[in-house]
Amino acid sequence: MVLARVVGTVVSTSKVPQLGGIRFLLVERLDAATMKGTGDHVVAMDSVGAGPGEVVFYVAGSSSRLTPVTEGRPADATITAIVDEVEMNGTTVYRKDAS
Amino acid sequence: MVLARVVGTVVSTSKVPQLGGIRFLLVERLDAATMKGTGDHVVAMDSVGAGPGEVVFYVAGSSSRLTPVTEGRPADATITAIVDEVEMNGTTVYRKDAS
Amino acid sequence: MVLARVVGTVVSTSKVPQLGGIRFLLVERLDAATMKGTGDHVVAMDSVGAGPGEVVFYVAGSSSRLTPVTEGRPADATITAIVDEVEMNGTTVYRKDAS
Amino acid sequence: MVLARVVGTVVSTSKVPQLGGIRFLLVERLDAATMKGTGDHVVAMDSVGAGPGEVVFYVAGSSSRLTPVTEGRPADATITAIVDEVEMNGTTVYRKDAS
């Protein structure tokens, strides 16, 4: 899975019927060492109620269909978790309350 | 999913039978921060009637077969939505009418 | 799918039985803007009788098994179409007869 | 599969139900020639009890669901082995006890 930050939203009215009712979030991949954005953006389906600015991870590929929200949907990236804390080499590099 | 702009078409007569009746669009991936083209192009199947110049997103991988148009087809990229609006960090970076 | 040019062949006698009777072509990915090779090569299964120098597109991933030739085969790239014409931003950047 | 080192952990309480009970490890991909980190990090599910600092390999894509721990889970990267030794060009470039 990939660490990312929710940075925006994407709105579409002309879309395939299988996308009805889905919330599309724009996420920016994070460099785990610095927790800064890498400039790479992905449009991900939201399955956890993630909000702007939150650090999440998303799953790519066929597994992005394995959530209650995205089952049977044409997904290739789905946010499956809001991240509380990232620890690296014994140091807390991110904590939700502290951000 | 990946933000992209429809920049052209690809025509083929010698193809596997499973590709009959499919419209192949050439799309250029967009840098979401600037909404400019990155120079990376993909041939995507159209499932929403997207036209030249339109901003869309496409789905990659096995999910590109999960639309009414592409079911059972050898697809790895399918346009599933025409984008109306992209909002990033509280700013509208793209609106269809304004482009 | 990915625009590419057939640049060669790969021959193997020691292979898994599921590869019997398959033609392996070496293809070079093309930059769609210039239709020049990028230097990135892939070994693709041929399902359309593509020949040396021809511009094709191939499908990657699980969909590369969805052709009459490659069904049930361990494929991750299959040529599914010989390209007749590529149009970009209103200009014909490639036409088969003209190349 | 990809050689990587376990460098940390990721904690999440707000997540899809299919992620319950899974341990999320932060792994850094390794350059096999030097066995040094590349700076690329992935969040992987643990299926072998890997610990901090250990060299492992993980599997990506749909196969990351083919372990007793991750079956049916929305995974795209799962640690499936703790590496004891890596030999390259006749030289042992990594041995677990020696690290």
Added chain:
Amino acid sequence: MVLARVVGTVVSTSKVPQLGGIRFLLVERLDAATMKGTGDHVVAMDSVGAGPGEVVFYVAGSSSRLTPVTEGRPADATITAIVDEVEMNGTTVYRKDAS
């Protein structure tokens, strides 16, 4: 599929049960134009008895499970062929006996 050279082996005793009896080879991707290594390494399952120094191709993704050796295994890269010859633009760039 991807041209690569077998450059080493990876040994693991702590692994998921589905990996029992599998031989893990370290392969280096090749630049087809020069047949030299690119410095990118992958851990691949062997299904053809490939040996050190041999040029092979491997299949990635779900198809890496479609061999007698790897069926049902958590694989994302499997060597499916030992390469005898690579021809590019009318020139033999690699022949097994000649290397």
